[in-house]
Amino acid sequence: xxxxxxxxxxxxxxxxxxxxxxxxxxxxxxxxxxxxxxxxxxxxxxxxxxxxxxxxxxxxxxxxxxxxxxxxxxxxxxxxxxxxxxxxxxxxxxxxxxxxxxxxxxxxxxxxxxxxxxxxxxxxxxxxxxxxxxxxxxxxxxxxxxxxxxxxxxxxxxxxx
Amino acid sequence: xxxxxxxxxxxxxxxxxxxxxxxxxxxxxxxxxxxxxxxxxxxxxxxxxxxxxxxxxxxxxxxxxxxxxxxxxxxxxxxxxxxxxxxxxxxxxxxxxxxxxxxxxxxxxxxxxxxxxxxxxxxxxxxxxxxxxxxxxxxxxxxxxxxxxxxxxxxxxxxxx
Numbered sequence: 001x002x003x004x005x006x007x008x009x010x011x012x013x014x015x016x017x018x019x020x021x022x023x024x025x026x027x028x029x030x031x032x033x034x035x036x037x038x039x040x041x042x043x044x045x046x047x048x049x050x051x052x053x054x055x056x057x058x059x060x061x062x063x064x065x066x067x068x069x070x071x072x073x074x075x076x077x078x079x080x081x082x083x084x085x086x087x088x089x090x091x092x093x094x095x096x097x098x099x100x101x102x103x104x105x106x107x108x109x110x111x112x113x114x115x116x117x118x119x120x121x122x123x124x125x126x127x128x129x130x131x132x133x134x135x136x137x138x139x140x141x142x143x144x145x146x147x148x149x150x151x152x153x154x155x156x157x158x159x160x161x
Numbered sequence: 162x163x164x165x166x167x168x169x170x171x172x173x174x175x176x177x178x179x180x181x182x183x184x185x186x187x188x189x190x191x192x193x194x195x196x197x198x199x200x201x202x203x204x205x206x207x208x209x210x211x212x213x214x215x216x217x218x219x220x221x222x223x224x225x226x227x228x229x230x231x232x233x234x235x236x237x238x239x240x241x242x243x244x245x246x247x248x249x250x251x252x253x254x255x256x257x258x259x260x261x262x263x264x265x266x267x268x269x270x271x272x273x274x275x276x277x278x279x280x281x282x283x284x285x286x287x288x289x290x291x292x293x294x295x296x297x298x299x300x301x302x303x304x305x306x307x308x309x310x311x312x313x314x315x316x317x318x319x320x321x322x
Binding site for chain 1: 165170171213220232260287288299302307
């Protein structure tokens, strides 16, 4: 049953983070970390009207993740959890999503704030963040008890390298 | 520069929707549409602790999308927009995300509510929805002016088939 699916990459994310250790663990922790998203020229037309959105999803590949682990201790916890109940990069598909703030669109290059990914990350997709679909303020979240302030302070270590 | 990346699939989404026409265009429009997510047995261990979360992201492949279109008229609009400023399935990577309500976890099968995907959709990943990271109530959203009620009422047609 299992199979791999070939997914198109559309560009590259350029961030200030050259290595995982010390990186913010979510975009909350990097509100000041600006970077750029270079979309391949042949897809630039698809960016039309994106500049009306204050926030966007970036969907990308954890390209430095070399393995999958079905159970992990997340950065924001001290206990072992199933990987699908965490945002660990060591998931079977090695696919990540981040909501970042969109500052500017110039041709095929976006400037964004709140990056929590490594420099050189391959980009799969960009989607507009639409609060009507995407914001569920009353969602409950199991083991994840940390406040926004705690998430902002937390930095990555070497557990997922 | 361009390349495709091979991404692992981890299971299959089973929904009430056998064809695109008439399907809700977002999970808002299918609050009553329940379905199941069958994760492959070999990944079941990764679901541990997921049941503490009321909402989850499903990341999947638009398996019926046969082409990409860089400019589309979205369901919730009447004008042509760049595909990355929409949630159209006809995007280069054919990857979709939905936030759904998690009702139950039994072994390797999740029961969820709010599906807006076709039956048989290949699943790439499951992530917990964590409001501290994922909820941006003040995000502004360009062309997308529809209220939650309008999104709930809207149904897909054949424009993306």
